[in-house]
Amino acid sequence: MKVITGIPVLDDVIEEIPEGKILTYWIDPEVEGNVFAMQTLFTNLERGCKCAYTTIAYSPEVAIGEFNEFGWDVENYENFSIVDLYSGYVGLPSNCQYNASPTDIEEVNEVMKKVIENFDVVVIPVSSVIDVCGEDSIECIGEWYDFAREKESRLICTFVSWPYPEEIEKFVKNNSNAVIRVGGVHHRVILGYYYGVVKVDWKNIKSKAILFKLVKPGGVRAYIPKILVTGPYNAGKSTFVHAVSMRAISVDRLGTTVALDHGHLEYKGFSIDLFGTPGQERFDPILKMLGREALGVILVVDSTKPETFPRAKQMLEAVAHFGLPYVVAANKQDLPDALPPEEIRKKMFLPEDVPIIPVSAKEGDGVYKVIDALLELLTGSWWVKENEPEVST
Amino acid sequence: MSLRSQLEDILKEMKSTGDVEASAIVSRDGLLIAADISSSVNADAFAAMSATMLGAAETAMSELGKGTPDRVVVESPSGKIVAMGAGEKALLVVMTTPKANLGLILLQLGKASKKIEELLG
Ligand SMILES: Nc1nc2c(ncn2[C@@H]2O[C@H](COP(=O)(O)OP(=O)(O)OP(=O)(O)O)[C@@H](O)[C@H]2O)c(=O)[nH]1
Ligand SMILES: [Mg+2]
Numbered sequence: 001m002k003v004i005t006g007i008p009v010l011d012d013v014i015e016e017i018p019e020g021k022i023l024t025y026w027i028d029p030e031v032e033g034n035v036f037a038m039q040t041l042f043t044n045l046e047r048g049c050k051c052a053y054t055t056i057a058y059s060p061e062v063a064i065g066e067f068n069e070f071g072w073d074v075e076n077y078e079n080f081s082i083v084d085l086y087s088g089y090v091g092l093p094s095n096c097q098y099n100a101s102p103t104d105i106e107e108v109n110e111v112m113k114k115v116i117e118n119f120d121v122v123v124i125p126v127s128s129v130i131d132v133c134g135e136d137s138i139e140c141i142g143e144w145y146d147f148a149r150e151k152e153s154r155l156i157c158t159f160v161s162w163p164y165p166e167e168i169e170k171f172v173k174n175n176s177n178a179v180i181r182v183g184g185v186h187h188r189v190i191l192g193y194y195y196g197v198v199k200v201d202w203k204n205i206k207s208k209a210i211l212f213k214l215v216k217p218g219g220v221r222a223y224i225p226k227i228l229v230t231g232p233y234n235a236g237k238s239t240f241v242h243a244v245s246m247r248a249i250s251v252d253r254l255g256t257t258v259a260l261d262h263g264h265l266e267y268k269g270f271s272i273d274l275f276g277t278p279g280q281e282r283f284d285p286i287l288k289m290l291g292r293e294a295l296g297v298i299l300v301v302d303s304t305k306p307e308t309f310p311r312a313k314q315m316l317e318a319v320a321h322f323g324l325p326y327v328v329a330a331n332k333q334d335l336p337d338a339l340p341p342e343e344i345r346k347k348m349f350l351p352e353d354v355p356i357i358p359v360s361a362k363e364g365d366g367v368y369k370v371i372d373a374l375l376e377l378l379t380g381s382w383w384v385k386e387n388e389p390e391v392s393t
Numbered sequence: 394m395s396l397r398s399q400l401e402d403i404l405k406e407m408k409s410t411g412d413v414e415a416s417a418i419v420s421r422d423g424l425l426i427a428a429d430i431s432s433s434v435n436a437d438a439f440a441a442m443s444a445t446m447l448g449a450a451e452t453a454m455s456e457l458g459k460g461t462p463d464r465v466v467v468e469s470p471s472g473k474i475v476a477m478g479a480g481e482k483a484l485l486v487v488m489t490t491p492k493a494n495l496g497l498i499l500l501q502l503g504k505a506s507k508k509i510e511e512l513l514g
């Protein structure tokens with residue numbers, strides 16, 4: 001059975017975690033990164049894989065509680081097991097089928113190997129094992145890596161990057177077929193969180209940092225803090241923001257936007273904030289302000305009003321610095337005299353590769369196609385193909 | 394007396410307090426209705442941004458479940474801006490010197506805004 005990461009954007013490119021591969025989430029200490037491993041586990045559990053989750057620093061009950069917090073009812077799946085390395089450590093009896101006391105590393109080794117042999121996906125908190133069992137346990141961990149390769153299981157490891165000896169870090173990195181970095185965006189305080197592909201040895205890619213948010217319930221969502229929705233007066237920007245958002249507000253007065261629209265959207269693993277601008281020229285100072293730090297632009301035009309297209313382009317120029325992805329929402333397609341997208345492309349002299357999506361924001365038709373098109377442009381730019389490795393002859 | 398000159402009279406009266414440097418009656422969507430502003434100020438931008446300011450403040454407050462604000466006061470070392478609703482359709486905004494007595498200004502502004510509301514409905 002195909003095993004995937006269950007992490008948004010990542011799966012689009014990695015496609016699957018092949019048999020016998022070891023994937024390590026490399027986590028900055030201040031980031032709640034364990035949820036990545038939990039999400040990978042639960043995604044595959046739901047798909048019918050046999051999954052095991054190892055706890056060593058806290059009890060199985062606490063672990064299940066953490067899953068539940070994200071809405072993942074692991075305890076209701078027959079193909080789920082906890083490997084309890086905790087209870088024995090604190091001198092409690094374990095009620096898990098798979099358990100061992102970390103004070104006896106041989107016992108741990110034996111149990112882990114049994115688990116690796118019997119499960120499709122095994123989550124191991126590698127750095128916690130080192131914390132509890134000491135540096136020497138790295139040899140055991142090395143055996144598990146090898147055993148997983150031999151038995152064609154998949155290990156999902158977490159490694160919280162406290163300042164461990166360099167040899168340990170190297171060992172873990174070199175033994176992992178894939179390393180996904182989970183970190184914080186710093187500016188004196190943590191401003192946000194990101195993840196990115198450091199390496200994947202079965203694919204030729206690297207990624208730029210992908211911002212994320214944790215949603216409870218829900219888990220890891222790729223976070224897009226600002227999509228700008230702009231366009232001429234009365235084009236339907238506010239209507240569009242409301243049509244795609246789960247919740248939205250507009251500062252409208254007498255039928256026109258005087259400050260902004262804001263909408264929030266959870267969609268296909270993404271958490272997106274949309275900012276709609278005013279359209280009337282007297283509010284252009286606001287347009288520039290809202291445009292700052294936007295990751296993408298949706299340009300809404302009224303397809304029945306070609307006379308407003310020059311203004312649309314001027315607004316785009318004001319906000320879209322070089323390389324900022326944008327799509328055009330050809331709105332009001334429900335009206336009889338709406339121009340088709342290709343006509344609009346001609347009239348606006350837009351490049352062939354700019355998506356122009358026919359929509360009716362009022363009816364809600366096509367609005368998510370606009371989001372899809374923009375996400376495709378956005379996430380496309382997040383991946384860098386590595387140079388093809390030189391083939392030695 | 395025309396509506397316009399009645400509105401302008403209201404603004405003139407406010408100016409007589411001394412510390413008011415500029416004032417304007419603006420439609421809620423940011424268009425200038427009447428103004429007493431020196432030509433060095435871009436009156437249209439001032440009007441539009443007043444509507445933005447008051448509109449955003451009103452939404453921010455009502456989103457927090459705190460109802461409608463009475464006014465927005467913006468202060469800087471070189472002066473103050475105070476904007477206040479004047480009925481459903483309009484708002485009143487003044488720019489003052491930095492040392493203007495805010496209590497006095499607010500009192501005047503309140504009276505003026507009522508008059509404007511009566512005139513514009
Ligand atoms: N027929 C039709 N009318 C639409 C559509 N989308 C919006 N409208 C109408 O167009 C008018 C303007 O819509 P808004 O969403 O306020 O437009 P806007 O671009 O936000 O306008 P400003 O903020 O004033 O620039 C409203 O009367 C909407 O009902 C559409 O898809 N079809
Ligand atoms: Mg609008």
